Amino acid sequence: MKKIEIGALIIMFASIFFFRLFWTTFKERVEIGSYVEIIGRVDASKGRVDTINGKYPTKNIYFLVDRVPDGEKIVYGRVKKIEQSKWGTQYSLEVERYKEKKGILKEFYIDRIKKITEDYSIDLEHFLRATILGEGYLLMDSIKEMFRYTGTAHILVISGLHIGVIILGMDSLFLKLNLKKQIRYILILCILTVYVCAIGKSPSVFRAYIMAVIYLLGNILYEKVNSGKSLILAFGISLLVYPAWIYSISFWMSYVAVFSIIFIYKKIPKLKNRSVFIEKVLNAVVMTFVIQIFMTPIFYMFFKTVPIFSIFSNILIIPIASIFIVTSFLTLFLSNFYLGFLTAPLVYYSYIILIRSVDIISKIPYLTLEL
Template identity: 40%
Template sequence: MNVIYMISLEITFILLNLYLLPKNIAIFISVLTIILLTIFNNKNKIFIAIIPILFLIRSVYTIDFSNHLIGNTVTLNMQLYKEKGLIKEINGKFPTSISYTYITNLQNGLYNITGTIKNKAIKYNNTYYTLDIDNIKEIQENTLKLYFKNKANSLLKNSNFQLKKIYYAVVLGENQYLNKQLKDIFSYIGISHLMALSGFHIGLIILIVNFIISKFSLTKRKKNILLLLFITCYYMGITHSPSLTRAYIMGVIYLLGNILYENTTLPKSLCIAYIISLFFNPTYIQNISFKLSYIAVFIISYIYPIIKSMLNSKNKILHSFIFIITIQIFLLPVTLNEFGTIQILGFISNLIAVPIGSIFITISFIGLLLENIYLGFVVYPLIKISYLIFIKTINILNKIPLMTLKINNGFKSSLFYILYIGILCFLAFYMERKKEKITHEKIYKRTHIHQ
């Protein structure tokens, strides 16, 4: 097995141990497993041993496994929006579940809050803390974030509030501005992924910037270096999410491969992004955005190419339909587990609303670029028109019955993912072997006929 895949499995196993078992037992089993895999592996032993050990150490010291915080004085790093604070860190450590607290009389922004925890409640699988506040310190956003926000505000100064909210979500990653009604509509018609910055958006930026710099007489290597610098500046200037971090890392790997004249493959890039993302924040593995993002790209990388190879047709519309259906079918167990929903007619919105939404997002990115030279007003009318068409489309689709069927509130079982990922990996392996067998048979027949 390739060393990258082996390390990915080891890291996943370590996190499962830490979440499902007592801490000391989890550490012992993880170390024992790493030692055994290192001993019985024939090559790349140093990577198979060192990287998982470093990850284990980082996870132990950066994840907050405390279950008895009531009465303790803590420092919370949090992002506040409309008096609801999303807790990013507790005493410098990542919380094991999505956690919130409520703070009144403060503006939206980032804060360090020191106080004593009075109460803890679990609602919808999230943790809510009640706090006696001792000290509040505002955290200033970085210069790039402020710069992009100012440019977006300048571009949209004459627009309505809903356009600003959607623009902030699809261009700056600020999806907290979307109200619940709008989020429910996107979820019902099956295009929530369009509102979350991910590989689609990073790829779009690379295409737009590449088109612009292609007008200059630059070598391919210099173009890729400029693209790398641009997407890095963009990434540093917007709100991060697990799906965006994955897309950024994969984009960096792709561009570095071009710069260094190295071949990169989508599956290996996905595994490297998975490892780096979890090093950055080990608790991402509990995040639904992280799960959906990586599983969807896994399906695109491993499952869909095999299904595509079995199709005899070259019809692009058919391939688009099969692509959407493949992702929907294989993500169905995840949406059932997390949300208790089944997308029945979601492929319709993906064939109609996604292309229209893509046009709106593309023009929105171009508008932000032009606003840097004070020419955003040139494309603002197009932003407004494409937005109105997009909103009209999703409102029509929202009236269609059975786009998404709600069954229950979801099971949210961690053990489910062990079985699901295992089946998915086995299926990918089995289908790949079957594809190789068919290819070998075709080659044999051709050789036999030629002889």
């Protein structure tokens, strides 16, 4: 492609992006007494704002309501209290009326998770819904703070790890059924699309989904997939569809992490060792270190913190979190056949080990430097 054509594409992309950014982002000043229309999911009288007055917020906004049933809702009311925290802004609303906003697939998954966790604590249900369905607002601030301080907050965000688990799990299952490659990947693409539609949009999910679709289509059409070009394409599409994500920390964390792996880590010569296990561990440490270096400016801009030694906490926590995510998806899948009870204990114990491990590590001073 000629330089003139590339320049024209960049100008066209920038023009569309800034036009959509201006018209789709929420810029009004909200004060006590302001009348607002909020779309979001209500759980136990609280929720996170998806849109406010028909536009996307440029920062995290949460809301509290009285006498509104759980579920996806369109809420109309006046703001009676405004509170600020490091996690965002919270509006307490005096609700005048509300309407249902149907999300059949998501309600189905929520119902499954509730059945899986009915014999365990409500904390497990909330943690599962946060890590599997992206409902992070259900987590207590103390839990979010622990993960933030230890530099493992990315575990609480649905990302490529989750999408990868679905692809690998389904591919292994379909291989055992002796399905042809094209049929396998078409089925995986359909299942992945249903999952993404159910959990709703988020920057990390959208990025992982687009890259996964490109990978799957490449295998279906027998084309070689370039991961770098896939990332750039996902970045451009994300900003064109949801320009307000330019203000989102999860957007930047997701893309910066994958960028550092594709364009930096893959260029570094791999460490060798006689033991395959030690070799994998050493290279995982190098990859985590590279990601940490590139993520540091993001943490500073959004949290005014610098993760100093959180590389070590990631090395310890990520394997435990991976086991939790794998067993969670397996249990969710088995619950469709009323067999979720077989692996539910594994979900519970991996959750307990994960939380206690993060709690212990969070007691170590100077993991993250507060500025």
